[in-house]
Amino acid sequence: GENVEQHPSTLSVQEGDSAVIKCTYSDSASNYFPWYKQELGKRPQLIIDIRSNVGEKKDQRIAVTLNKTAKHFSLHITETQPEDSAVYFCAASTFFSTGNQFYFGTGTSLTVIP
Amino acid sequence: KAGVTQTPRYLIKTRGQQVTLSCSPISGHRSVSWYQQTPGQGLQFLFEYFSETQRNKGNFPGRFSGRQFSNSRSEMNVSTLELGDSALYLCASSPSPGQSTDTQYFGPGTRLTVL
Numbered sequence: 667g668e669n670v671e672q673h674p675s676t677l678s679v680q681e682g683d684s685a686v687i688k689c690t691y692s693d694s695a696s697n698y699f700p701w702y703k704q705e706l707g708k709r710p711q712l713i714i715d716i717r718s719n720v721g722e723k724k725d726q727r728i729a730v731t732l733n734k735t736a737k738h739f740s741l742h743i744t745e746t747q748p749e750d751s752a753v754y755f756c757a758a759s760t761f762f763s764t765g766n767q768f769y770f771g772t773g774t775s776l777t778v779i780p
Numbered sequence: 781k782a783g784v785t786q787t788p789r790y791l792i793k794t795r796g797q798q799v800t801l802s803c804s805p806i807s808g809h810r811s812v813s814w815y816q817q818t819p820g821q822g823l824q825f826l827f828e829y830f831s832e833t834q835r836n837k838g839n840f841p842g843r844f845s846g847r848q849f850s851n852s853r854s855e856m857n858v859s860t861l862e863l864g865d866s867a868l869y870l871c872a873s874s875p876s877p878g879q880s881t882d883t884q885y886f887g888p889g890t891r892l893t894v895l
Binding site (some may be wrong): 700708709710755759769770771 | 784813815821823825836870872882884885886887888889
């Protein structure tokens with residue numbers, strides 16, 4: 667089955683700096699890669715996603731890049747703010763004839779220091 | 781539209797008991813997936829239901845089971861609870877059947893504590 671690895675597990679940055687979180691996946695059949703943000707005590711919220719026919723996608727301060735050949739994708743947050751502090755999860759979706767299944771990374775705890 | 785809802789939000793049980801958790805998906809969503817979230821293991825996939833049928837199952841023992849009703853609401857049951865079952869149980873719904881680009885939307889979770 668699919669295996670998603672996420673690095674780093676913890677990340678601290680100064681406010682205003684950029685943060686980068688990287689994920690690798692093993693199944694070349696995976697073609698949908700969402701990123702979720704989970705604040706303490708809250709549900710994971712989708713913040714951005716990318717599909718395998720696209721190499722990069724941006725939404726204001728957040729961007730995701732995908733390298734299908736190398737099987738890795740990354741989340742980039744620019745001009746970080748204290749409210750960006752949260753746990754971020756990457757995921758890869760693999761489609762089976764019986765349905766689709768999501769595989770999640772183990773999460774990155776991001777702390778933005780004011 | 782209302783988001784995914786889960787009940788109850790908190791549960792305290794003792795070892796050996798059983799528990800049933802409920803999830804109501806976003807209106808119109810037909811797929812419901814369940815995950816176990818623990819600090820050390822992240823989000824672990826339990827199972828996915830669509831049209832009252834379990835389509836995919838993760839690597840959990842048979843004590844973990846679920847079902848889906850005709851209105852897409854889903855329940856998850858854990859029998860003979862163990863201390864290690866203490867976790868946040870999340871459900872997620874997605875709109876379309878069997879498409880690999882479906883987006884999943886999460887509920888707030890049920891925090892289960894086993895004493």
